[in-house]
Amino acid sequence: MRYLIFGDVHGNLPALEKLLKKEEGNFDQLISHGDVVNYGPWSNECVELLNDIPNTIRLKGNHEDAFLSGNYPGSNEVVKAFFEHCYRKFKKTNFIAEYQQMYDIKKFRVQHTISNEYIFPDTDISKMNIKRNYVIGHSHYQFDRIFENNRLINTGSIGQNRKFINLAEYIIVDEEKDILILKNFIYDxxxxINEMIAENFPKICIDYYKTKPQL
Known part of the structure; x- marks a missing residue:
């Protein structure tokens, strides 16, 4: 089995569509590890697109949880502004309510993150009680780490890379060949940004995307 594993799409339809076109015919199963929604202008469309692809595993992230509860629990003013704008327009609650929490493949457990933590390439994970191999996301930084003989992979983000906003990251896991490949591409x-402007997103949201470094 060959898996295309990704997450943190965050309403970015152009990046998601480019991913699917780029990897067309190169996988047996899709696994989305959460946060399809919020930030970008196309939360509904991204949820619909993933729902229409057969044999796709769809997992919940913290932003699906927020949309399902109708409340963003954090204090970050930028995220609150995104949530208030995007949540009002979201119509696919019944779809994301069916998302799973985790999914196990041969060597990895795939889930949005571990213990609700943002795990970065330099995060101290010595106290996190990691006892198996994981594929995660959430922090929007791609990495491949070994800790006490366990492997911890972060796929990065398709829709909102924290280092370079126009870089989309994901992985391929090929069980037959026993390989895992970190991959990426640049999108426009x-x-x-233009769609956000057209939809009258708050200025704080538009400025967030405009000020991020690009490749």
Whole structure:
């Protein structure tokens, strides 16, 4: 089995569509590890697209949880502004309510994150009680780490890379060949920014995308 594993799409339809076109015919199963929604202008469309692809595993992230509860629990003013704008327009609650919490493949457990933590390439994970191999996301930083003989992979983010906003990251896991490949591509983030402007996103949201470094 060959898996295309990704997450943190965050309403970025152009990046998601480019991923699917780029990897067309190169996988047996899709696994989305959460946060399909919020931030970008196309939460509904991204949820619909993933729902229409057969044999796709769809997992919950913290932003699905927020949309399902109708409340963003954090204090970050930028995220609150995104949530208030995007949640009002979201119509696919019944779809994301069916998302799973985790999914196990041969060597890895795939889930949004571990213990609700943002795990970065340099995060001290010595106290996190990691006892198996994981594929996660959440922090929007791609990495491949070994800790006490366990492997911890972060796929990065398809829709909102924290280092370079126009870089989309994901992985391929090929069980037959026993390989895992970290992959990425560049997409046109101006498509997202222009749509945000057209949809009258708050200025704080538009400025967030405009000020991020690009490749």
């Amino acid at each position: 983030v101006s498509l997202v």
